[in-house]
Amino acid sequence: DAGVIQSPRHEVTEMGQEVTLRCKPISGHDYLFWYRQTMMRGLELLIYFNNNVPIDDSGMPEDRFSAKMPNASFSTLKIQPSEPRDSAVYFCASSLNRASSYNEQFFGPGTRLTVL
Amino acid sequence: GDSVTQMEGPVTLSEEAFLTINCTYTATGYPSLFWYVQYPGEGLQLLLKATKADDKGSNKGFEATYRKETTSFHLEKGSVQVSDSAVYFCALSVDTGRRALTFGSGTRLQVQP
Numbered sequence: 236d237a238g239v240i241q242s243p244r245h246e247v248t249e250m251g252q253e254v255t256l257r258c259k260p261i262s263g264h265d266y267l268f269w270y271r272q273t274m275m276r277g278l279e280l281l282i283y284f285n286n287n288v289p290i291d292d293s294g295m296p297e298d299r300f301s302a303k304m305p306n307a308s309f310s311t312l313k314i315q316p317s318e319p320r321d322s323a324v325y326f327c328a329s330s331l332n333r334a335s336s337y338n339e340q341f342f343g344p345g346t347r348l349t350v351l
Numbered sequence: 352g353d354s355v356t357q358m359e360g361p362v363t364l365s366e367e368a369f370l371t372i373n374c375t376y377t378a379t380g381y382p383s384l385f386w387y388v389q390y391p392g393e394g395l396q397l398l399l400k401a402t403k404a405d406d407k408g409s410n411k412g413f414e415a416t417y418r419k420e421t422t423s424f425h426l427e428k429g430s431v432q433v434s435d436s437a438v439y440f441c442a443l444s445v446d447t448g449r450r451a452l453t454f455g456s457g458t459r460l461q462v463q464p
Binding site: 277278280283291326340341342343344345 | 387395397440
């Protein structure tokens with residue numbers, strides 16, 4: 236398996252523009268997570284899905300952020316409009332819904348977002 | 352709520368030195384414990400895990416023992432290499448139905464030749 240795939244790897248945009256980050260989880264995984272990593276706040280959970288359904292979005296900073304999972308193999312995280320304080324590395328992760336997995340999560344390489 | 356506390360970094364060591372990175376936790380249930388490692392420019396990778404008290408997770412020369420009595424899961428390695436330079440995250444997951452991991456703030460390790 237190719238692992239969790241994220242695109243783009245790097246994104247530079249201007250304040251006010253819409254940004255869409257993409258994630259393809261590992262095939263067969265039931266859970267998908269979006270995290271944000273910054274120097275100031277460390278690694279934060281934004282939202283996670285189970286079987287394509289959002290379960291917990293309490294970490295989404297504000298209404299400018301939205302996430303969707305239209306099918307088991309694809310998810311998007313959208314920021315509209317983007318602001319400089321959104322600059323961060325965004326990670327996608329996936330995991331199995333098996334008791335034996337003990338919630339081990341597999342991370343993608345991340346998307347480094349810079350908002351000018 | 353659940354939380355993980357790690358020692359502040361950076362930790363700077365010479366090659367072949369002994370490494371300890373402290374991790375303590377608070378949890379509402381009975382957690383599974385993890386150490387993840389992040390190499391420069393990459394995503395997080397699972398390094399090791401332990402799912403019950405007194406279990407010892409090990410991988411690539413790293414070890415950590417699940418200590419329920421002290422709520423700790425300290426990471427150790429007997430002889431570090433330059434290639435071990437990375438950020439290390441301690442994390443927990445509680446089997447309450449919420450599948451998300453709770454991460455510590457991360458500890459940066461720098462190993463000098």
